[in-house]
Amino acid sequence: MKKQDLPQDESNLKSANMTEVLYVTDENDNYTTANSTGWDAKKAALDESMELIYERIEEAKQNVANNTASPIVYFMELNKMDIGVLASYVGMWQWRVKRHFKPKVFKTLSENALKKYADAFGISVDELKNFNGK
Numbered sequence: 001m002k003k004q005d006l007p008q009d010e011s012n013l014k015s016a017n018m019t020e021v022l023y024v025t026d027e028n029d030n031y032t033t034a035n036s037t038g039w040d041a042k043k044a045a046l047d048e049s050m051e052l053i054y055e056r057i058e059e060a061k062q063n064v065a066n067n068t069a070s071p072i073v074y075f076m077e078l079n080k081m082d083i084g085v086l087a088s089y090v091g092m093w094q095w096r097v098k099r100h101f102k103p104k105v106f107k108t109l110s111e112n113a114l115k116k117y118a119d120a121f122g123i124s125v126d127e128l129k130n131f132n133g134k
Contacts, residue, residue, distance in 0.1 A: 053080065065133030070106030072097075074131065075121040089120035 019035035026032050060077040063069035076086050087094045090113075099105050100113075109117075111125065118125045 053077075061133045063133070064131065067103050070101050070103050071128055071131040071133075072106060072117055073101050074133065075117070075123065075128065079121055081120075086120060090116040092116075 019037055021033050022036055023031055024034045057074070057077045060069060060074040064071055064074045072086075076082075081089075083094050083097055087097045090097065092113075100109060100117075114125045114128055118128045121128065
């Protein structure tokens with residue numbers, strides 16, 4: 001894509017006062033970089049992805065409210081993590097983290113384990129323990 005043809009459409013990047021660096025060709029057909037605030041096709045794809053993320057967060061919140069999942073699930077989704085990422089942050093095996101998704105198991109977690117999760121989510125232990133999905 002030529003540098004002068006690089007789209008500068010409205011996107012989430014522009015509203016956050018950010019740009020994306022892309023490779024383009026200049027007037028001599030040499031590769032260079034240029035900043036773009038986005039383009040319509042990319043905006044549509046990002047908007048759809050964010051909508052799916054918000055749906056997953058709401059589902060996790062509802063599962064916590066219904067006592068079918070622990071607050072760990074909600075905060076993991078809220079922080080856009082998966083089990084592998086969360087397990088590496090808290091220094092536990094993935095199977096162990098997944099076990100902590102069960103409300104009965106969550107209620108038996110030690111203060112040390114709760115602190116690891118709270119630190120990974122950037123919240124207090126009390127916020128984690130007392131989140132009920134409402």
